[in-house]
Amino acid sequence: MTSTATPDTEKAPLFGADEKRVVLDPLWDNNPISTQMLGICSALAVTTGLKVSIVMGISVICVMAMANVVISLLRNLIPSKIRIIVQLVVVSGAVIIVDQVLRAYAFDLAKQLGVFISLIITNCIVMGRLEAFAMGNPPWRSLLDGISNGLGYAWVICLVGAVREVFGAGKLLGVQVIPDSLYEAGYVNNGLMVLAPGAFILLGVIVWVQRAIMGKVVE
Amino acid sequence: MNTNSNSYVMVFAVGMCVTVSTILALLATVLKETQQAAAEFDRQKNVMMAAGLIEAGDPRSREELEKLFQDKVTEVTVDTETGAELQGSAEEVAQKRKVSPLRYRVVGAAKTDKGEVTILPVSGKGLWSTIYGYIALESDRDHVRGITFYKHGETPGLGGEVENPQWTAQWVGKSIRRDDGIGVIVKKGQVDASVQREQDHYVDGLAGATITSNGVTKFVERDLRSFEAYLSKN
Numbered sequence: 403m404t405s406t407a408t409p410d411t412e413k414a415p416l417f418g419a420d421e422k423r424v425v426l427d428p429l430w431d432n433n434p435i436s437t438q439m440l441g442i443c444s445a446l447a448v449t450t451g452l453k454v455s456i457v458m459g460i461s462v463i464c465v466m467a468m469a470n471v472v473i474s475l476l477r478n479l480i481p482s483k484i485r486i487i488v489q490l491v492v493v494s495g496a497v498i499i500v501d502q503v504l505r506a507y508a509f510d511l512a513k514q515l516g517v518f519i520s521l522i523i524t525n526c527i528v529m530g531r532l533e534a535f536a537m538g539n540p541p542w543r544s545l546l547d548g549i550s551n552g553l554g555y556a557w558v559i560c561l562v563g564a565v566r567e568v569f570g571a572g573k574l575l576g577v578q579v580i581p582d583s584l585y586e587a588g589y590v591n592n593g594l595m596v597l598a599p600g601a602f603i604l605l606g607v608i609v610w611v612q613r614a615i616m617g618k619v620v621e
Numbered sequence: 622m623n624t625n626s627n628s629y630v631m632v633f634a635v636g637m638c639v640t641v642s643t644i645l646a647l648l649a650t651v652l653k654e655t656q657q658a659a660a661e662f663d664r665q666k667n668v669m670m671a672a673g674l675i676e677a678g679d680p681r682s683r684e685e686l687e688k689l690f691q692d693k694v695t696e697v698t699v700d701t702e703t704g705a706e707l708q709g710s711a712e713e714v715a716q717k718r719k720v721s722p723l724r725y726r727v728v729g730a731a732k733t734d735k736g737e738v739t740i741l742p743v744s745g746k747g748l749w750s751t752i753y754g755y756i757a758l759e760s761d762r763d764h765v766r767g768i769t770f771y772k773h774g775e776t777p778g779l780g781g782e783v784e785n786p787q788w789t790a791q792w793v794g795k796s797i798r799r800d801d802g803i804g805v806i807v808k809k810g811q812v813d814a815s816v817q818r819e820q821d822h823y824v825d826g827l828a829g830a831t832i833t834s835n836g837v838t839k840f841v842e843r844d845l846r847s848f849e850a851y852l853s854k855n
Contacts, residue, residue: 481630488637495641499648506652509659516777576678 416542424546428554431616435558436609440526445559446601448518452575455563457511458518459556461500463549465522466531468496470548473536480537489532490523497522527555562604570595665690667771671755672731672738677786694731694740701726704850728851729755736760741848743768745840747833750774752783756841758797762852765805768792780833791824797845804842807834 434440441462448458472492473480480488501519504512512519522528531551536544567573569592572580580589594600623629666686669675674693679686698707698714701724707714711725729740737760744753754770770783782788791812795805799822809826812819826834 479624479633481624481633483625483630484634488633491637491641495645498645502645502648502652502656506655506659509656509663513663576680 421543421546424543425550428547428551429557430554430612433554433558433612434527434530434551435555435605436612438527438530440530441555442605444518444521444525445555445562445605446598448515449559449563449566449601450596451567451571451573452560452564454511454514455559456556457504457508458515459552459559461504461515461519462522462525462527462555463552464500465493465496466528466548466552467545468499468548469493469528469532470536470544471541472496473532474539474541474544477537477539485537486529486533489529493528493532494523527551558605558608561608562601565604566595566600570600662687663771665694667769668694668696668729668740668755669731671757671767671769672729672733672740673735673757673767674731674733693733694729696727696729698725699728699848699851700724701847701850704852704854726847728848731757735766738766739852741844743841743844745836745843747773747775747783747836748780748830749776752833752837752840754783756792756845758852763796763798765792765795765797775830775833780827780830782827782830783833783837788825788827795824796821802842803845803849804838807838809834 428434432438435442435445444458449455469489469492473489476488497520500522501512504515504519531547535547539547564574567575568579572578572585572591592600594603624633662683666675666679669686669690670677672694674689675681675686681689698709698711699705700707700714707725709717711727714725715721726742728742731738731740738757739760739762740755740757742753743756744751746752750773752770752775753772754768756768757766758764759766768789770789773781773783775781775783792805797804799806799818806823807826808819808823809831811825812823814820
């Protein structure tokens with residue numbers, strides 16, 4: 403992001419080429435999960451169903467947007483000696499806000515996600531974006547970067563969650579999608595999909611497919 | 622401005638902490654009531670799940686379920702020493718009589734298609750935390766209608782499996798009256814189906830969670846015993 407050396411003047415468009423790249427990059431070319439291999443732990447643990455994956459995805463998007471904007475606003479004030487701990491305080495604050503709101507308005511989901519909401523604090527994607535992007539970019543662009551990286555994370559875990567729910571439980575969002583006739587014909591749900599190793603294998607397949615499409619091999 | 626001078630760092634750190642904690646404290650205060658209502662609704666759902674009125678993941682709306690609870694379940698405070706039913710909440714009674722509130726517990730009764738069930742609160746130590754749950758007994762006060770655990774801090778995947786419906790389903794139909802005591806025993810390992818005694822009174826242990834399993838056995842027994850006076854009276 404060398405272009406940020408030039409201060410954004412009033413004439414800079416709200417949504418120019420730079421912003422477009424900031425938004426599109428994390429969705430595919432530089433996806434936090436499938437390319438950067440960050441945030442794998444929660445991607446394996448919470449993707450048992452589509453619903454929890456969606457809630458987890460939204461939570462991460464909110465946390466990243468909030469933390470990125472706050473850090474970006476403070477970026478010239480934060481003493482470099484304690485910048486990591488300051489980032490951590492901001493992330494923790496944002497995570498607690500999300501956790502408290504979930505507990506008030508989506509108690510069941512909060513219970514189901516349990517400790518994983520709090521563990522967003524340790525999600526490398528969040529700290530990574532703060533250190534790599536928000537510390538050096540203005541708030542608007544940081545907001546876009548946060549949302550976009552969150553989205554990049556969210557679509558991958560939602561895909562994994564959806565596949566796991568369909569093949570592990572025969573349902574999607576709690577609604578049965580595999581017809582009874584198939585079960586009568588001897589079809590059984592895949593028990594592996596309910597467990598974390600199933601998510602691990604799926605994630606591997608997603609990375610493989612993505613790299614095959616991109617035609618680029620890392621390392 | 623020198624952002625790396627010691628005094629600036631100190632001021633910044635303190636300012637940061639105060640600001641963030643103020644925001645969080647405000648948020649927690651604002652949301653407290655909604656959170657308590659949500660937790661209370663979750664408790665009611667668990668009472669109904671133990672009694673077999675609803676199943677886990679019931680798709681009905683919150684209003685409908687709350688109405689169902691009001692219609693079907695009645696809760697009374699019980700003095701566990703005398704077995705008498707009392708007016709008012711456990712805390713109120715305990716305060717009035719100046720004794721430990723632990724002596725008083727709230728017992729539920731529910732009318733279901735398969736007769737009246739008694740829902741008793743059970744709670745006690747697992748490995749890391751206090752586990753809270755409800756056990757529902759059939760009208761014969763012997764066989765288990767259902768059990769749920771709704772609040773705990775056990776290890777997810779190990780002791781946390783106490784809330785797994787597949788595990789709690791094993792409790793259904795077990796008899797709590799053994800010749801050597803009261804309660805259902807969580808066995809280490811699997812129940813031996815060829816032994817009648819185990820079939821009647823034992824459930825499979827939770828793999829990798831021996832201390833949680835033993836804890837559940839112990840506190841269910843202790844709490845059921847404490848309700849003996851009430852059960853024999855009513």
